[in-house]
Amino acid sequence: DDLRLDWDGRGRVLLKLGPRWAGQTCGLCGNYNANHGDDFLSGSGLVEASPQAFGQAWRINGDCESTHKHDTDPCATNPKRVRYAEETCAVIMSDVFSSCHFLVNPAPFQRFCRYDVCACGDGEQCLCSVLSAYGAACSAEGSF
Structure with missing residues (x-):
């Protein structure tokens, strides 16, 4: 049970990792260091201000159209x-x-x-x- 991935069949994915993974992850899963203040750390080392900006920072295919057009409520x-x-x-x-x-x-x-x-x-x-x-x-x- 060191790594478990649960998917609800629609849009929610939950990744559960054992303690040996602490500090060994990055990207959308975070860095697993128990510091919630840096959960939105981008690949460039910046802490993004919003979940949307964080998600955009980790896009790997620049050809894909961004669904995040603006920050309008x-x-x-x-x-x-x-x-x-x-x-x-x-x-x-x-x-x-x-x-x-x-x-x-x-x-x-x-x-x-x-x-x-x-x-x-x-x-x-x-x-x-x-x-x-x-x-x-x-x-x-x-x-x-």
Whole structure:
């Protein structure tokens, strides 16, 4: 069980590595050094400011069209989705996940949820993905 790769069949991949891999990884998986402050370290040695910039920094095929055109909040460009996003993503901060809140900070997941639900053509599907990711993070920390 030194290396385990789980895929949910859609868009979520989880890589679990044993302790011998500490400090031996790079790229989108991070460097596995227990320092969350440098998780967005690019190949050039710079710490990127956002997940989008970090992902773009690790692109290996320059011929592929970038899906990241700008840093505009999708809720600003899709105002009709804002209320749905805010109401449905609030479940992350609710009692449903309260036993996990002290183990896994829910705030980033709620921000990602709002962003994804506003950006996604099928907001419900994206909501399920974010809730599943938070649930998996909670489970990995022993909650649930």
